[in-house]
Amino acid sequence: MRHEDALEQVLRPARAQRRWWTAGDSALDQRLGRGASAVRVVGVLLFYGVLFSFLEDGCRPWTTSGLFVLVAMTIAFGLVGTTDDMVELRAAHHWGVPARLAVKPALVLFAVGSVVLTKFAQLVPGLMIGTPEAFSLEDEVDERSELRLARVGLLTTGAVGLGAWVLATPLDAALDGSGGAGQSAISAAVTLLVLVFAVAVENLFANMVAFPGSEGATLRRHHRLAWWIVMLTVTALFFHTLINPRGSLAQSLESTNVRVALVTVVSFLAFTLAVHLWFRRRDQHDAAMVIEAAASEPGRTPQLPPPTAVAPVQPAALPVASAAPPVVVLAPAALRSPRARRHRDPVLVVKLVVTAVAVVGLAALVTVVVLQDRRDSKRFDAGHQAYVAADCAVAIAEYDALLDDGRLIDTAGVVAQATQERAECRELLAIDLVAEADPAEALSRYADFVAQHPDAPLSASVGGRVAAMLASSNGIEAASEENCDNLDAFGVAGILQSVDVPQLRLWCADTFESVGRGADAYATALLVLQSATDSEALAAAEDIVLRNPLACSDLERLMDLSSLSDADDALAAFLQQCMSSAAADPVVLADVQIAFLAHFPARPEAAAVEGALIANYAACDHLAELRSEPAIAGRAGFLPTITLTCAQTAEFFQDYSGAVERYQWFIDNAPTDDRLVAARDGLARSLIAEAQQGVAGSLPQPVDTGGSGSSLASVVIYNDSPEELRIVMSGPESRIEVLAASATSGEYDLVGPSSCRTDVPMLELQVPSGVYDVLVEATSGGISPFTGTWTLGRGDAYASCFYVVTTFG
Numbered sequence: 001m002r003h004e005d006a007l008e009q010v011l012r013p014a015r016a017q018r019r020w021w022t023a024g025d026s027a028l029d030q031r032l033g034r035g036a037s038a039v040r041v042v043g044v045l046l047f048y049g050v051l052f053s054f055l056e057d058g059c060r061p062w063t064t065s066g067l068f069v070l071v072a073m074t075i076a077f078g079l080v081g082t083t084d085d086m087v088e089l090r091a092a093h094h095w096g097v098p099a100r101l102a103v104k105p106a107l108v109l110f111a112v113g114s115v116v117l118t119k120f121a122q123l124v125p126g127l128m129i130g131t132p133e134a135f136s137l138e139d140e141v142d143e144r145s146e147l148r149l150a151r152v153g154l155l156t157t158g159a160v161g162l163g164a165w166v167l168a169t170p171l172d173a174a175l176d177g178s179g180g181a182g183q184s185a186i187s188a189a190v191t192l193l194v195l196v197f198a199v200a201v202e203n204l205f206a207n208m209v210a211f212p213g214s215e216g217a218t219l220r221r222h223h224r225l226a227w228w229i230v231m232l233t234v235t236a237l238f239f240h241t242l243i244n245p246r247g248s249l250a251q252s253l254e255s256t257n258v259r260v261a262l263v264t265v266v267s268f269l270a271f272t273l274a275v276h277l278w279f280r281r282r283d284q285h286d287a288a289m290v291i292e293a294a295a296s297e298p299g300r301t302p303q304l305p306p307p308t309a310v311a312p313v314q315p316a317a318l319p320v321a322s323a324a325p326p327v328v329v330l331a332p333a334a335l336r337s338p339r340a341r342r343h344r345d346p347v348l349v350v351k352l353v354v355t356a357v358a359v360v361g362l363a364a365l366v367t368v369v370v371l372q373d374r375r376d377s378k379r380f381d382a383g384h385q386a387y388v389a390a391d392c393a394v395a396i397a398e399y400d401a402l403l404d405d406g407r408l409i410d411t412a413g414v415v416a417q418a419t420q421e422r423a424e425c426r427e428l429l430a431i432d433l434v435a436e437a438d439p440a441e442a443l444s445r446y447a448d449f450v451a452q453h454p455d456a457p458l459s460a461s462v463g464g465r466v467a468a469m470l471a472s473s474n475g476i477e478a479a480s481e482e483n484c485d486n487l488d489a490f491g492v493a494g495i496l497q498s499v500d501v502p503q504l505r506l507w508c509a510d511t512f513e514s515v516g517r518g519a520d521a522y523a524t525a526l527l528v529l530q531s532a533t534d535s536e537a538l539a540a541a542e543d544i545v546l547r548n549p550l551a552c553s554d555l556e557r558l559m560d561l562s563s564l565s566d567a568d569d570a571l572a573a574f575l576q577q578c579m580s581s582a583a584a585d586p587v588v589l590a591d592v593q594i595a596f597l598a599h600f601p602a603r604p605e606a607a608a609v610e611g612a613l614i615a616n617y618a619a620c621d622h623l624a625e626l627r628s629e630p631a632i633a634g635r636a637g638f639l640p641t642i643t644l645t646c647a648q649t650a651e652f653f654q655d656y657s658g659a660v661e662r663y664q665w666f667i668d669n670a671p672t673d674d675r676l677v678a679a680r681d682g683l684a685r686s687l688i689a690e691a692q693q694g695v696a697g698s699l700p701q702p703v704d705t706g707g708s709g710s711s712l713a714s715v716v717i718y719n720d721s722p723e724e725l726r727i728v729m730s731g732p733e734s735r736i737e738v739l740a741a742s743a744t745s746g747e748y749d750l751v752g753p754s755s756c757r758t759d760v761p762m763l764e765l766q767v768p769s770g771v772y773d774v775l776v777e778a779t780s781g782g783i784s785p786f787t788g789t790w791t792l793g794r795g796d797a798y799a800s801c802f803y804v805v806t807t808f809g
Contacts, residue, residue: 050074072192080160080199084153084215091152097145143222150218154207154230161200168193204230205238373411376402380414384421390461392425399425424458428465435469440480442469443495447486450493462495470500479507481515484524502532509544522548529561552578553588555595572600579609586618594622594632601631610638620646623662640670644679651682656690659683677734684730688775691785699774699788702798712766713792718801720745720753720760723778725802727763729790731772738779739763747804756801769794776802 050073092098171190175183208216208231220227383398399422403415410416428449435442446466450459469475483490487508490496496504505528512521521544528541542562545551551558551574558564564571575596582588593613597606613619619626623646626632626639633639647662663683667676708714717739719725725739742760769792777785783804792798 068188072195075192075196080157080196080203083160084156084203087156088149088153092149095145095148097149146218147222150215153215154204154219157200157203157207161197161204164193164196164200168197201234201238204234208234372405375405376410376412376414380412380418383418387421387425388457390458390464392429392458395425396422396429424453424456428458428462432465435465436472439469439472439475439478440483443478443480443483443490444486446495447490447493450495459494463497466495467497467500470504476507479504479511481511481517484508484511484520487524502528502534502537506532506537506541506544509541513544513548518548519550522550526557526561546574549581552582552592555591568600572596572603572605575599576605579612586616587621590616590618590622593619594625594629597632597635598629599631601635610635614638614642614645617646617649620649620658620662640666640673640675643669644675647679647682647686651686651689654689656686656693659686660690680736681730681734684728684734684736685773687728687736688730688773688787691775691777691787695784696775697784697786699776699786699790701788701790702800704793705797705799708766708795708797710766711769711795713769713794714797715765715767715790715792716797716799717763717765717776718756718758718760718799719762720757720801720803721778721783722746723780723783723804726775726777726779727765728775728777729765729767729772730774732768732770735765735767737763737765745803747806749806752803752805756799760801767792769796 168190171186171193174186175190207214208219208227216227216231219230379398379402383395383402386392386394386398399418402418403422431442431445431449434445443466446462450462453459470478484507487496487501487505491501505524509521509525509528512518512524525541525544525548528537529545532538532541545558545562546564564574575592578592579589579596582592590613593609593616596609597613600606619642623643626642643662644666647659647666650656650658650662660683663679663686666673666679667683670676670679673679702715702717705716717725717727719739719742722741722743722745724741727735727737727739729735740761745757745760772790772792773787774790775785775787777783786802790798
């Protein structure tokens with residue numbers, strides 16, 4: 001810039017920075033000599049790297065990724081930003097044109113300030129106004145040399161960008177996503193080269209804007225057609241690669257980022273134009289002053305200062321026609337014309353211009369914020385309405401448009417909610433995609449979604465999505481073993497609609513059956529029978545139930561739930577199947593046999609089933625049921641036979657109470673049966689054995705009273721007690737008799753009578769001789785029984801009396 005000194009007069013920090021820079025630069029020259037130039041270049045490169053790294057979101061230079069960004073920005077922006085200046089400087093020296101590469105403190109301040117403003121305002125793309133270094137010609141040059149230098153600078157920048165693009169293209173094709181150190185290195189190289197290309201395009205665009213003093217301005221002044229061609233080409237490339245790489249022009253203009261960027265650029269151009277016009281007017285005033293001063297001095301040839309650009313250079317000395325030494329072109333106040341004396345303070349003018357531009361920029365910024373607030377609200381309302389309606393495709397599109405726009409401030413207060421709702425929609429749509437290929441995984445993830453977002457409006461739509469998934473051609477795949485185990489939880493969570501539960505349960509019953517979980521398969525299929533209304537589902541569930549072994553032990557419930565009760569042949573076949581499969585389980589087998597006889601008493605297979613049921617000791621637990629079932633109780637001889645068999649079985653297993661009950665039933669209900677004696681013998685044995693298992697007294701041998709007068713043994717028993725007695729004898733002949741209580745007898749205390757009373761009820765038994773087990777007990781059960789063994793001789797007579805003695809304890 002040619003008005004650097006004037007800017008330093010306005011910007012006090014720039015003057016201070018100039019002093020510091022001059023002192024540091026002198027110290028650097030003294031210490032390093034010719035190496036100081038290299039240090040200056042490295043410093044400029046680092047300035048570029050740090051400044052542009054700062055523009056990156058979440059800049060963390062202390063991390064590996066942050067360090068890579070710093071290095072990439074340093075190389076890319078530093079390479080592009082300094083290469084053209086270095087090449088121009090070398091070309092100028094080669095052509096004998098005096099030039100230098102200087103650091104401009106005011107431009108450093110502009111660059112840092114614009115980057116900080118860009119970061120604060122979140123402008124995309126970012127803007128950096130000014131560069132820290134500047135290629136500067138020390139003397140005026142002819143137009144030909146100026147044009148040649150401009151071409152060198154532009155071609156150098158273009159060559160750097162084109163070279164980066166040419167190198168990046170094959171490297172990008174070599175990326176295959178396989179990972180590894182090699183792929184990582186190629187990826188890093190591609191990233192760096194693409195960044196260099198982008199920076200080159202950006203610098204070409206900035207040059208072709210043709211700010212005064214730039215290469216683009218020189219090209220425009222000398223070859224306007226060439227400038228238009230390059231300008232349009234670079235602008236299109238810049239716009240579509242950096243500002244809006246993914247959209248069309250119309251779409252990009254809808255983006256607030258693009259609008260803010262354009263407003264900022266326009267504001268900057270307006271500011272630049274204002275400063276340029278002011279400097280131009282100032283130069284005109286200075287020229288007028290010089291002419292007036294020269295006119296007042298005889299022999300002095302007036303010389304005009306050279307035309308200026310946006311920024312000033314150091315005050316120059318004006319050559320004169322005579323051989324006199326040059327003088328500084330600054331007129332003293334006494335020699336200035338009245339018009340010159342009325343010339344305003346340049347510092348004040350610059351401040352006024354800056355203030356005006358700031359006001360305009362602030363107004364533009366407020367306008368952008370207001371428009372953004374309205375647009376944000378409109379887009380959020382559209383996205384939220386679609387979100388509530390579970391139309392996530394529309395919601396995401398609206399929220400993307402909302403959130404992808406940059407903004408200074410979230411005045412509408414919608415960013416956080418939009419971000420959350422968009423994330424929920426994306427998560428749900430991702431599950432929808434999984435549902436097409438893996439319904440089992442999708443069902444589990446739907447459940448997780450509802451658990452994580454129980455109050456979200458989208459959770460209410462999960463039931464419909466699951467229903468659609470189950471109705472698809474591969475919906476049955478949702479019935480994985482894990483999902484089936486959580487079926488009840490899914491229902492509670494609300495992700496299953498009631499109409500879908502029976503179908504999913506049916507599929508789960510199949511799943512459980514296939515993995516060998518028969519009990520779960522049976523229970524699940526039963527639930528289908530209890531809840532389903534679809535005939536096909538009911539038939540399928542019934543098939544699963546009927547082929548399950550557990551069905552044979554659940555006949556009563558099955559008769560209510562299945563169609564077996566309406567199809568005799570099917571029921572008979574099922575029962576026969578159960579009898580075959582349950583042969584090793586007598587309890588289940590007894591249930592099936594009883595059911596068969598109850599439903600099919602007249603079928604040819606009934607006789608065989610009856611015989612098998614009698615032989616099945618587990619049937620003894622169902623005697624009451626057998627006696628109450630008319631179709632079974634009416635079978636000739638069946639109940640006495642199975643009852644006697646069960647009594648004998650109970651006696652064998654020492655279940656004497658059960659044996660007594662069953663023997664007694666037989667004696668009472670089959671008095672004419674040929675097996676009555678056997679039943680009585682069994683009852684006697686069982687009564688005595690039952691008493692012996694308990695607490696029974698010892699019964700002594702009866703008293704021998706002489707001969708009986710026959711071949712039989714005679715036993716007379718006297719009952720000297722107030723209790724009715726039962727006399728049970730088991731031996732060569734079994735006898736069970738009842739001896740009435742004595743109305744005249746009572747209980748004896750501690751010691752019984754000295755002799756038997758004969759005036760009490762008595763019982764005489766005539767039995768074959770032999771050894772007998774004997775039981776004497778009160779029928780009321782309140783007195784301890786007595787058991788013993790009696791040996792009765794042939795033709796002998798015996799007597800025994802019984803009384804009740806009470807003792808302590």
